[in-house]
Amino acid sequence: MTVRAELRGAALISALVDLLGKDKVLGTREDLLIYEYDGAVDIATPDAVVLPIDTTDVAKLSRFCSQHGVPIVPRGAGTGLSGGAIPVEGGVVVSFARMARILEIDVPNMRAVVQPGLVNLHLSTAVAPHGLYFVPDPSSQKACTIGGNVAENSGGPHTLAYGVTTNHVTGLEIVLSDGTVVRLGGKAVEYDGYDLIGAFVGSEGTLGIVTEITVRLTPLPEDKRTILAAFPTIDGASETVSAIIGAGIVPSAIELMDQLATEAVEAAVGAGYPLDADGILLMEVDGLRDGLDDAATRIEEICRANGATTLRRAATTLERDRLWAGRKGAFAAMGRLAPAYYVQDGVIPRTRLPDVLRTVREVGQRHGVRIANVFHAGDGNLHPLILFAEESELEGVKQAGLEILEACVAAGGSITGEHGVGMEKNCFMPLQFTPDDLATMGRVKSAFDPAGLANPGKIFPAPGRCREFQLAARR
Numbered sequence: 001m002t003v004r005a006e007l008r009g010a011a012l013i014s015a016l017v018d019l020l021g022k023d024k025v026l027g028t029r030e031d032l033l034i035y036e037y038d039g040a041v042d043i044a045t046p047d048a049v050v051l052p053i054d055t056t057d058v059a060k061l062s063r064f065c066s067q068h069g070v071p072i073v074p075r076g077a078g079t080g081l082s083g084g085a086i087p088v089e090g091g092v093v094v095s096f097a098r099m100a101r102i103l104e105i106d107v108p109n110m111r112a113v114v115q116p117g118l119v120n121l122h123l124s125t126a127v128a129p130h131g132l133y134f135v136p137d138p139s140s141q142k143a144c145t146i147g148g149n150v151a152e153n154s155g156g157p158h159t160l161a162y163g164v165t166t167n168h169v170t171g172l173e174i175v176l177s178d179g180t181v182v183r184l185g186g187k188a189v190e191y192d193g194y195d196l197i198g199a200f201v202g203s204e205g206t207l208g209i210v211t212e213i214t215v216r217l218t219p220l221p222e223d224k225r226t227i228l229a230a231f232p233t234i235d236g237a238s239e240t241v242s243a244i245i246g247a248g249i250v251p252s253a254i255e256l257m258d259q260l261a262t263e264a265v266e267a268a269v270g271a272g273y274p275l276d277a278d279g280i281l282l283m284e285v286d287g288l289r290d291g292l293d294d295a296a297t298r299i300e301e302i303c304r305a306n307g308a309t310t311l312r313r314a315a316t317t318l319e320r321d322r323l324w325a326g327r328k329g330a331f332a333a334m335g336r337l338a339p340a341y342y343v344q345d346g347v348i349p350r351t352r353l354p355d356v357l358r359t360v361r362e363v364g365q366r367h368g369v370r371i372a373n374v375f376h377a378g379d380g381n382l383h384p385l386i387l388f389a390e391e392s393e394l395e396g397v398k399q400a401g402l403e404i405l406e407a408c409v410a411a412g413g414s415i416t417g418e419h420g421v422g423m424e425k426n427c428f429m430p431l432q433f434t435p436d437d438l439a440t441m442g443r444v445k446s447a448f449d450p451a452g453l454a455n456p457g458k459i460f461p462a463p464g465r466c467r468e469f470q471l472a473a474r475r
Contacts, residue, residue, distance in 0.1 A: 007068045008090070012047050016092070019064055024051050035093045038080045039140075040424050041342055041394065046073070046087040051095050055173060055181060055211040058094065062209065063179030065092060065453055072177065073455050074205040076117060076148030079140045081343055082422030084151060084204045088457035094209060096147055102126055103212070110217040111170065111187045116147020116210050123215070132217040135162045138418070139328050150210055153202030155418040157253040157327060158284070160378035162218065164418065166201040171214030174200060174207075177454045187214055199444065204420050205455035207448040221252075221286035225296040226320040229303040230277035230310035234258050234373075237279030238353035240306040241377045244283070244299055245350065251299065254378030255282040255327050258357075260337070261372040261385070268333035271326025272319075274310050281377065282327055330374040331385070337372065338387035342397045345419035346408030350380045359407040360384050367400040369393075381417035382408065406431060421459045427466035429459070 007015060013027035026032065026049040036045040047070075052058045065072045071091025078085055087093050096117030104113040107130045112123060120141040124133040137156035138144050144154070150172070155164040162168075171185035185197045200207055231237040234256075241254055257265070257280045262273045273280055281303070285295045300311050314320035334341045348356050357373065364371040364386070375383040384404055388397045405415045409431045416425060429438060442460060445452075457465075 007070060008047055012070065012092075015064070015068075016048055016050060016061075019060060020050060020052070020057060024053070024057065025049070026051070035075065035078075035095065036086070038075075038078045038083060038085045040081050040083040040086070040422065041340075041398075042083045042086055042088075042423055044086045044088045044090070046093040047090045049093045049095055051098050053098050055175065058175045058209055058211050059179045059181050061092065061094065062175050062177055066178045066451060069451070069453070071453050071456050072209070074116075074147070074151065074209045076145035076151070077119070077140075077143050079144045080148060080152060080422065081345065081419040082152075082416070082424040084420050084422035084455070084458060085148075086423055088423050088462075091453075091456075096145065099211070100145070105130070106187065107132070109187050110219075111214055112217055113171075113212060113214050114146055115212060116145060116150070118146050120144050120146055120149060127217055128220070131220050133220055134215055135159065135168055135218050136165045139331060141328075146213055146215070147210055150201050150213055151204050152418060152420040155376065155379065155381065157255050157282075157324075157376060160254060160376070161250050161252045166198055168216045168218075169197060169201055169213060170216055171212075172197055172200055172210055173212035174209065175211055176208045177449045177451060181211075182208070185214065202420070204422060204458050206445055206458055208454055221288075223289040223292055224252075224284055224286040224320065225292045226314040226323055227281075227283045227296055227299055227303075228273070228310070228312045228314075228323055229281045229283070229300070229308040230274040231279045231281070231303075231306070231308055232277065233307070234279035234357055235354045236307040237281050238357055238377065240281060240303055240308070241353060242350045243302050243306055245378065247298065247302060249285075249295060249298060249302075251283050251285045251295075251378065253282070253284040254376075256280070256353075256373070256375055256377035257282070257327070257330065258373040260370060261330055261333075261374040264333040264336045264372065265326045265330050265374075267336045269326045269329045271322055272312075273326060277310065282323060327374070334372060334385055334387065337370065339389050341372075341385040341387050342394070342401055343383055343385050343419075344401045344404050345416045346382045346384075346405050346413055347417040348380045348382065348408050348411045348413035350378070352411040352413070353377065353380065356382065356407055356411050356413075360404055363400050363403045363407075367396055369397060369400055371400075376417075379417065380413065402428065423457055423462075423465075426457070426459055426461050429461055
């Protein structure tokens with residue numbers, strides 16, 4: 001659905017200033033440029049940016065946009081990797097930079113109530129003195145916001161055992177596109193009826209705007225064991241992942257890096273990863289101290305049986321933090337290899353890791369590009385980083401990304417695990433979903449956003465932008 005707003009340019013800016021005040025509205029060309037991109041590769045310029053301070057501001061803005069047919073696009077920290085915060089059809093970007101407070105920490109109920117602009121890591125830091133933390137830990141957790149995590153249903157290295165964002169959200173306050181304020185859930189463990197919270201988490205702002213989030217807090221584990229294992233082949237590393245979980249061990253994290261990714265990380269962070277290994281696993285078990293050494297030993301035995309040439313167990317907290325700093329800094333480290341990269345986010349069954357990783361390498365060779373792999377191996381959530389230097393290479397790089405996603409779907413997987421569909425992958429939705437599937441999803445969106453103003457141009461294939469892909473797919 002293409003939205004045609006009644007107000008544009010100076011008239012829209014003036015009306016928004018009258019509605020909310022000059023200090024909450026940005027409209028100069030220079031200001032708008034900052035909001036035309038996120039962590040992906042596509043760009044589009046908004047007509048205006050609004051920085052609300054509370055739910056009342058968001059509701060007033062949504063009513064105004066509904067009355068005038070203006071698209072409304074929520075934005076957290078702009079670290080998203082699928083163009084989810086890009087105003088592809090113009091309109092108003094709602095930045096939650098000023099709605100970043102912790103409203104309540106409820107220790108007895110292990111809950112926190114936060115605003116959507118709160119940085120992920122800040123919540124865990126705030127509740128740590130109470131022996132608690134917020135489990136979802138995207139690699140960008142020092143910058144990404146909990147509102148963005150809710151929009152994309154973000155994961156992270158340590159969600160293998162504990163689940164992704166949707167498993168840690170118990171309540172939401174939402175402003176619908178007509179300005180109606182709705183509360184879903186709260187602090188309780190379970191609710192009767194439809195799981196509307198589950199529908200909103202991962203909806204990428206296409207059903208409404210989240211203005212308050214109640215999250216589940218988790219007790220900090222008593223202790224942890226962190227293990228680094230290096231393998232001469234990436235097949236050996238990836239086969240080990242299935243062997244560990246097949247043995248009945250579910251670590252809190254299993255991350256995999258190939259040699260190219262390791263080279264970049266070592267140059268940037270100096271995490272102590274071996275440079276001669278084709279594949280490296282970073283694994284962690286946590287929980288009660290009793291039994292952790294036994295679990296770590298079993299993991300090491302499985303690694304050794306699958307050809308590991310190096311095994312190292314972190315002896316101190318400092319050493320463990322250093323190992324994880326390498327993994328968390330991997331995406332940023334790619335600047336050591338190339339000026340730019342295009343990251344994909346496919347998901348496959350763990351047992352198909354060796355096959356699909358070989359396909360990823362073949363795709364890179366066929367297109368003449370280098371691809372670094374660093375990903376959540378325990379979840380089968382691939383993050384191939386396709387490196388390039390010039391904008392003229394981008395179309396070929398995107399084609400390589402599409403071929404990788406096609407391989408993921410063919411292996412029984414998905415086109416996204418935690419980065420979302422956004423505007424980057426909406427044309428690829430027919431790879432995984434039938435027209436009837438998409439029509440059903442469309443009816444859910446229409447029930448909450450009948451005018452189609454909530455983050456338009458995302459998730460669903462856009463007729464104009466996706467025509468070329470659909471024609472190519474038929475051929």
